[in-house]
Amino acid sequence: MAYWLLKSEPDCYSIDDQERDGANVWDGCRNYTVRNFFRDQMNEGDQGFFYHSSCEPPGIVGIVEVASGPVPDPTQFDPNSEYYDPKSSKEDPRWITREIKFVRKLPRQITLAELRQTPGLESMAVLQKGQRLSVMPVTDEEWTRVLQMVE
DNA sequence: GCCAACGTTGGC
């Protein structure tokens, strides 16, 4: 059992979209570190923070759960998709992801600025300078500490 | 296999 933080731009796919869809394939990610998290590190049943990025204000808005084993990202095979990858094949798919399902919204958003001000979260991956991964690990301690902020 | 150029992310 592990915890994660998944970033999404709300203009593109928000927590409300996730709530409406329930479960869906987390597609479109084209970063090898993130691919490896999806393929090798996640476990079905792991939970994650749903984080709104590139918006005002950025921050954590909900909780989601890893709802499948590793699956190929279908958009890599679709020539009409902006995420189409002609170098990938169905025999040896390059981009692996998971189904992600909605668990709940937080009672209120926890902004990035708040996270930065919270003692105990100094080492949290999302707060580190220069990190830009769209999926990042969260420790047990960080998970608990963040949830305390909205209790 | 090195590394410069380029592209992307995402907070500010």
Add this chain to the structure above:
DNA sequence: GCCAACGTTGGC
């Protein structure tokens, strides 16, 4: 819109 950080690409 700016720009720092850093991943990816491609020439050599």
